[in-house]
Structure formats: structure tokens, C-alpha cells
Amino acid sequence: SSGPHKHQAVGGSRRSDSRPVRSPARGRTLPWNAGYAEIINAEKSEFNEDQAACGKLCIRRYEFGPEEDREWLTLCPEEFLTGHYWALFDGHGGPAAAILAANTLHSCLRRQLEAVVEGMVAAQPPMHLSGRCVCPSDPQFVEEKGIRAEDLVIGALESAFQECDEVIGRELEASGQVGGCTALVAVSLQGKLYVANAGDSRAILVRRDEIRPLSSEFTPETERQRIQHLAFVYPELLADEFTRLEFPRRLKGDDLGQKVLFRDHHMNGWSYKCVEKSDLKYPLIHGHGRQARLLGTLAVSRGLGDHQLRVLDTNIQLKPFLLSVPQVTVLDMDHLELQEEDVVVMATDGLWDVLSNEQVAWLVRSFLPGNREDPHRFSELAQMLIHSTQGKDDSPTGERHVSYDDVSVFVIPLNSQSQGGSGY
Numbered sequence: 554s555s556g557p558h559k560h561q562a563v564g565g566s567r568r569s570d571s572r573p574v575r576s577p578a579r580g581r582t583l584p585w586n587a588g589y590a591e592i593i594n595a596e597k598s599e600f601n602e603d604q605a606a607c608g609k610l611c612i613r614r615y616e617f618g619p620e621e622d623r624e625w626l627t628l629c630p631e632e633f634l635t636g637h638y639w640a641l642f643d644g645h646g647g648p649a650a651a652i653l654a655a656n657t658l659h660s661c662l663r664r665q666l667e668a669v670v671e672g673m674v675a676a677q678p679p680m681h682l683s684g685r686c687v688c689p690s691d692p693q694f695v696e697e698k699g700i701r702a703e704d705l706v707i708g709a710l711e712s713a714f715q716e717c718d719e720v721i722g723r724e725l726e727a728s729g730q731v732g733g734c735t736a737l738v739a740v741s742l743q744g745k746l747y748v749a750n751a752g753d754s755r756a757i758l759v760r761r762d763e764i765r766p767l768s769s770e771f772t773p774e775t776e777r778q779r780i781q782h783l784a785f786v787y788p789e790l791l792a793d794e795f796t797r798l799e800f801p802r803r804l805k806g807d808d809l810g811q812k813v814l815f816r817d818h819h820m821n822g823w824s825y826k827c828v829e830k831s832d833l834k835y836p837l838i839h840g841h842g843r844q845a846r847l848l849g850t851l852a853v854s855r856g857l858g859d860h861q862l863r864v865l866d867t868n869i870q871l872k873p874f875l876l877s878v879p880q881v882t883v884l885d886m887d888h889l890e891l892q893e894e895d896v897v898v899m900a901t902d903g904l905w906d907v908l909s910n911e912q913v914a915w916l917v918r919s920f921l922p923g924n925r926e927d928p929h930r931f932s933e934l935a936q937m938l939i940h941s942t943q944g945k946d947d948s949p950t951g952e953r954h955v956s957y958d959d960v961s962v963f964v965i966p967l968n969s970q971s972q973g974g975s976g977y
Contacts, residue, residue: 574939576932583607584637585741588931588964592939594903594957602644602734603901603961604655610636610740612666614674634670636742638662639963641754643901645851646732650858653721654734661716662740665709673702673743706742707881710749714857718877722860733851733859736879737768737899739965744887746897746967749879751855756899758884758967759914761892766910767882770902771855773838773847780847780854780874781818784837792869795848796834804833843906847874855879886967894921896931897965900938903958907942916941917964935962 576590583589584607593601612634638659644651666673714736725731735752748756750768758765773780777799784790784797791797798815808828815832816823826832839846847854848864848871855876862871889895898913908916916938924930939962944955 574936576936585965588935590935590939591961594959601959602648602651603959604642604651605961606655607639610638610663612663612670614670636740638740639965640738641899641901641961642734642736643754644732644734649725649730650721650732651734653724654717654736654857657720658717662713665713669705669709672705703745703883706747710881711878714751714877714879718857721858731861733856735853735856739899746884746886748882751879752853753902755905756897757910758897759917760895764910764914769880773845773854776854777838778818783874785818790873794867795837796832797837804828891968893968895967899963901961903956903960904942904962907954907956931964931966935964938962
């Protein structure tokens with residue numbers, strides 16, 4: 554397997570900014586001729602808290618022997634699937650977790666895919682799924698449940714994120730380091746693109762006449778009900794320091810006995826209650842929008858790492874509330890009539906804090922058609938997207954919002970699937 558590697562940086566763009574936008578060296582081709590660019594912003598740290606990885610996934614096929622035989626897995630090198638992988642990790646509390654994830658997640662994913670490759674291959678056309686089942690031992694039940702090959706890939710991604718999370722926990726504890734990271738991964742397999750997201754990075758599909766979100770952000774606000782429900786089932790997680798109920802504002806002592814609006818884990822709407830003493834505790838989710846924090850600590854509700862993270866001055870762990878499982882979206886590329894300018898833009902939150910999906914799509918559509926002859930156009934586009942977050946006078950959107958975060962961007966051309974490229 555020529556698996557992905559954590560990238561080393563790479564040539565800067567032709568600008569004299571104090572913080573240069575960096576891209577891969579000109580001779581370095583990424584899978585599908587994808588473009589990549591990054592900027593270390595605000596000089597928060599010497600290292601980039603964003604990390605990226607990409608490369609080829611070679612999924613081998615195993616034959617299972619008797620379990621009492623220690624050598625019960627036999628490699629069948631002639632049978633394997635090949636896919637590609639792009640990943641962005643946005644670290645917090647330092648770069649350690651993001652670096653570990655960039656070096657580890659693709660290996661976890663390959664292992665998880667190799668465990669189910671039999672089912673993935675069995676479901677391949679031209680055989681109809683009902684003709685050859687993804688699990689020969691339980692054909693009737695698998696068919697009844699409607700389990701498809703793509704469900705096995707989704708399960709492999711979910712398991713790989715959890716496995717990687719455990720590895721990060723062990724490694725950081727052993728080295729006395731701390732930190733966590735969000736993870737956004739795109740995997741191409743068998744004509745489909747799987748986008749797995751845990752955190753607040755984002756991927757969108759941009760076509761001539763369509764903008765399609767391929768991920769959702771996971772923040773304390775978007776996951777309010779899941780987080781509240783966990784506190785409802787396991788109230789001891791709050792150590793009597795927090796209230797799981799949500800109120801429109803932070804309650805104070807003189808609110809006691811007053812009627813206020815609230816909502817609990819089972820509610821989408823709002824209702825009234827009389828304020829009791831327990832309602833004055835610090836809210837489980839505090840603040841709104843970008844300022845919303847889980848237990849007053851983290852701005853994301855899914856990610857890898859953070860096993861050691863506790864609420865300030867308490868022994869309350871964030872990990873039970875911080876979920877490592879991603880949400881997976883599937884894009885069936887075989888059913889899209891792909892055009893040369895159809896791309897997936899993957900970026901960490903520093904880009905999306907400043908640019909909307911529509912602004913990114915406008916930049917993509919205005920740049921690519923006029924640069925068809927440029928073999929480096931996708932990296933040039935990734936650089937341009939980052940420049941548009943820097944508040945420059947020549948920002949193509951005409952607006953001057955500024956991102957002070959690290960920003961990393963992949964631009965993946967879907968019509969370039971046949972072209973190779975190595976990981977970096």
C-alpha cells in the first residue's frame with residue numbers, strides 16, 4: 554500500500570505575505586491531480602494545528618483459515634481493491650492529535666476495509682445485489698435488511714475513526730501530551746465518494762449548476778439533543794456542576810421562582826418552567842453560534858483525541874460528550890454526468906468562517922474555465938480560496954473578511970479519476 558503520509562510543507566505561493574500560502578512542490582502530483590494549499594494563521598503556534606494527508610488505499614483480500622491456527626489470515630495479493638483518500642485534521646490544544654491522526658487514520662481504515670472486502674466485492678456489478686449477498690452466511694437476513702456494499706464502507710469508516718481515536722488516546726497518554734482534532738475524510742471506492750466528518754470542517758460538491766453540501770458541522774448547538782440526552786441518561790457525568798436544560802439566557806439568582814422558557818433533550822420546541830435552584834448551575838452548552846461551548850470548554854462536539862481533557866477546575870471529562878464517530882455522506886459518481894470543472898472542496902473551518910458555500914462556488918466557477926491548460930490549476934484554486942480569507946484588497950469576492958485561523962484546503966477534481974498521483 555502506498556498509503557498517505559503526513560505532509561511536509563511545500564512551496565509557497567508567489568506573494569510576499571508574512572504568512573505565506575503553501576502548496577505542494579510543482580513536481581508532486583496528488584491523487585486525481587487534486588489541489589492543496591494551507592496557511593498557518595495568527596501565529597498561534599510554531600506548528601500548523603491543521604494537518605493533511607492523502608494517497609492511494611490498497612485493500613488486500615484475506616482468506617480465513619481455522620481460528621486455532623495462529624496463522625489464520627492468509628494474504629491473497631492478486632485480489633484487492635484500490636481507492637484514494639484525502640483527509641484534513643484541525644487540531645486544538647496543540648498539533649499532536651492532528652499529526653497522529655494524519656499518520657494513523659488511513660491505516661485504521663485500510664484494516665477495517667480489509668475486514669469487509671469480501672462483502673464489497675461480492676456486491677459488485679454486473680451481479681445484482683440480490684444475486685450475490687454481501688454476507689454468504691446470512692443471505693436471507695442481509696437481504697431483508699437491505700444491506701449494501703456501501704453500508705460496509707460506511708461501517709468501516711465509522712470503526713476506523715473509533716480505532717484511530719483509541720490509538721491517539723494511548724499515544725498521547727504515553728508521551729504525556731494532550732490535545733484533540735476534528736477529522737474530515739474523503740474516500741473514493743468503487744465509483745463512490747464517501748465523505749466522513751467528525752467536527753466543524755466542511756466538504757461541498759461544486760458543479761456548473763449545483764452546490765451540494767457533503768458534510769454537516771458538529772458543534773454543541775447542532776448536537777444539543779444528543780448531548781442533553783447523554784446527560785439525562787448519565788447525570789453523574791455532570792458531577793452536579795452543570796444543568797442539562799437549555800435556557801434562552803444564563804439564569805441568575807433573582808430568576809428563582811420566575812417562569813422562563815426552556816428545552817430538554819426530547820424537545821425541538823420550547824416550553825415554560827419555574828426556575829429552581831438546580832437551574833442556576835452552569836449550562837451544559839453555553840453561548841451561541843461560534844461562541845457556543847460544550848461544558849464551557851470546547852467549540853466542537855465530535856472529533857478525535859481529548860481523552861485527558863477535563864472541565865477547568867473539575868474532574869469532569871469531556872470525552873463522553875465528545876463523540877469520535879463520523880457522519881458519512883455517499884456521492885455516487887457513476888450516476889453523475891461529470892464535467893471537467895466538477896470539484897469537491899474540502900476545507901477546515903478557517904475557510905468557512907469567512908466564505909459561504911455560494912462564495913466558494915463562485916470562485917471555483919470563475920477560476921477553472923479560464924485555466925484549463927494549467928496543470929497546477931487545482932492547487933492555484935486552493936491558494937486563491939485561502940487568499941480570499943485574508944482580507945486582501947484584491948480578494949475576488951470584493952469582501953474583506955479575515956480568517957485568523959489555520960486554513961487548509963483540498964480541491965478534488967472528480968473528472969480526473971483516471972490520473973494517478975502519490976500521497977504526501
